[in-house]
Amino acid sequence: MVEGDRMAPAAAHRTASVDGAVPEADTAVYEAVFNAAVAADERIEPRDWMPDAYRSTLVRQIAQHAHSEIIGMQPEANWISRAPSLRRKAILMAKVQDEAGHGLYLYSAVETLGVSREELLDKLHTGRQKYSSIFNYPTLTWADVGAIGWLVDGAAITNQVPLCRCSYGPYARAMVRVCKEESFHQRQGYELLLALSQGTPEQHAMAQDAVDRWWWPSLMMFGPPDDESAHSAQSMAWKIKRHSNDELRQRFIDICVPQAKSLNLTLPDPDLRWNEERGHYDFGPIDWAEFREVIKGNGPCNEQRISQRRKAHDEGAWVREAAAAYAAKHNGATGAAVEPSADTADMNGKA
Amino acid sequence: MTTEQSPLWEVFVRSRRGLSHTHAGSLHAPDAELALRNARDLYTRRGEGVSIWVVPSKAITASSPDEKDAFFEPAADKPYRHPTFYEIPEGVKHL
Ligand SMILES: [Fe+2]
Ligand SMILES: [Fe+2]
Numbered sequence: 001m002v003e004g005d006r007m008a009p010a011a012a013h014r015t016a017s018v019d020g021a022v023p024e025a026d027t028a029v030y031e032a033v034f035n036a037a038v039a040a041d042e043r044i045e046p047r048d049w050m051p052d053a054y055r056s057t058l059v060r061q062i063a064q065h066a067h068s069e070i071i072g073m074q075p076e077a078n079w080i081s082r083a084p085s086l087r088r089k090a091i092l093m094a095k096v097q098d099e100a101g102h103g104l105y106l107y108s109a110v111e112t113l114g115v116s117r118e119e120l121l122d123k124l125h126t127g128r129q130k131y132s133s134i135f136n137y138p139t140l141t142w143a144d145v146g147a148i149g150w151l152v153d154g155a156a157i158t159n160q161v162p163l164c165r166c167s168y169g170p171y172a173r174a175m176v177r178v179c180k181e182e183s184f185h186q187r188q189g190y191e192l193l194l195a196l197s198q199g200t201p202e203q204h205a206m207a208q209d210a211v212d213r214w215w216w217p218s219l220m221m222f223g224p225p226d227d228e229s230a231h232s233a234q235s236m237a238w239k240i241k242r243h244s245n246d247e248l249r250q251r252f253i254d255i256c257v258p259q260a261k262s263l264n265l266t267l268p269d270p271d272l273r274w275n276e277e278r279g280h281y282d283f284g285p286i287d288w289a290e291f292r293e294v295i296k297g298n299g300p301c302n303e304q305r306i307s308q309r310r311k312a313h314d315e316g317a318w319v320r321e322a323a324a325a326y327a328a329k330h331n332g333a334t335g336a337a338v339e340p341s342a343d344t345a346d347m348n349g350k351a
Numbered sequence: 352m353t354t355e356q357s358p359l360w361e362v363f364v365r366s367r368r369g370l371s372h373t374h375a376g377s378l379h380a381p382d383a384e385l386a387l388r389n390a391r392d393l394y395t396r397r398g399e400g401v402s403i404w405v406v407p408s409k410a411i412t413a414s415s416p417d418e419k420d421a422f423f424e425p426a427a428d429k430p431y432r433h434p435t436f437y438e439i440p441e442g443v444k445h446l
Binding site (some may be wrong): 037041043044045046047087090092094098112169172173179183184187189190191194255258259262 | 383
């Protein structure tokens with residue numbers, strides 16, 4: 001009960017802050033409690049007091065993560081109707097469906113921080129919140145589905161496994177669910193590439209071409225180098241992040257090199273070689289100018305991704321309206337009320 | 352004066368921060384505030400929790416046991432949703 005007791009004043013603080021200003025001395029106490037919890041590797045939960053900057057950092061990161069999951073459905077969905085077999089088609093549909101699910105877990109997690117779904121989608125649609133730059137590249141051939149599963153989901157897993165221990169409870173729990181599901185994504189991609197690689201020379205070339213195009217953008221998924229990463233140090237201090245961008249990127253490269261070999265495919269980096277002293281693979285320079293251009297909106301598919309997302313949202317309006325009308329009619333009869341989710345209720349002090 | 356049974360509440364307890372609230376059981380109480388206090392006395396007498404949710408039982412919509420097969424069947428014939436469905440050559444690590 002020590003833990004609960006210690007956080008009790010923090011919960012009280014939230015209530016107080018609704019009514020009016022909190023004396024600065026109290027804030028210092030709550031901040032000390034928060035810092036102690038983070039230092040002790042405890043999780044911060046929705047009702048706990050937290051610094052405003054911690055909350056806004058989480059909102060930015062989790063929203064961006066959620067947006068990436070649903071925008072990420074587009075490049076792969078592009079191939080569902082053209083999958084080469086029923087088996088591959090079923091697998092790809094299952095994967096894209098999982099990505100929709102990941103988006104929903106994450107939107108729910110970020111809503112516990114006091115933002116609404118409408119606001120999040122609006123910010124995505126108007127470019128005020130971002131999604132991973134990787135999804136602004138096109139899927140030109142069937143082999144791209146394999147390269148995405150192997151490399152893009154592989155990089156996502158490398159990023160997400162440490163997030164299962166993120167200091168914010170709802171985000172960490174969402175990540176546990178996501179990571180359990182990601183393993184199949186990566187494996188189906190690897191298996192797809194292996195089948196192509198062992199196929200005809202044309203198929204092998206197609207697999208190699210896909211890997212050549214996806215390798216560098218996958219390395220950019222870990223974000224800018226540590227000395228240029230604006231939010232990294234604070235996020236690590238708050239234990240939102242557990243490892244730096246460069247650490248995770250290196251880990252991913254070290255995993256991929258032997259896997260590429262087992263696929264009988266090469267990685268498009270002439271500088272890639274084992275460094276005995278470091279115990280890691282050395283690799284060539286990353287084109288950060290390209291990364292910044294894509295982030296700015298000048299990637300090959302930025303416009304297409306957002307306009308397709310908006311279109312899907314707008315064209316779905318009649319479904320949401322019909323469902324709401326149906327619910328209103330039936331709620332009138334049963335007296336049931338639409339309540340916010342429990343964690344959201346926490347936020348409003350209703351629970 | 353009525354002696355009607357007070358409403359039923361479902362109790363969810365978070366055993367420690369970092370874990371989800373999980374269903375602990377149910378109890379009767381006339382309102383949410385009392386349900387919360389009763390839940391504390393009933394389900395966390397030995398420090399089993401650091402947070403409790405109480406939810407009116409009638410607010411819960413449950414799937415029907417009769418429809419169990421039809422309801423969950425669609426997941427049963429999709430083994431490709433599991434990583435073990437895919438054959439990976441021996442010795443390949445971190446997949
Ligand atoms: Fe995902
Ligand atoms: Fe995935």
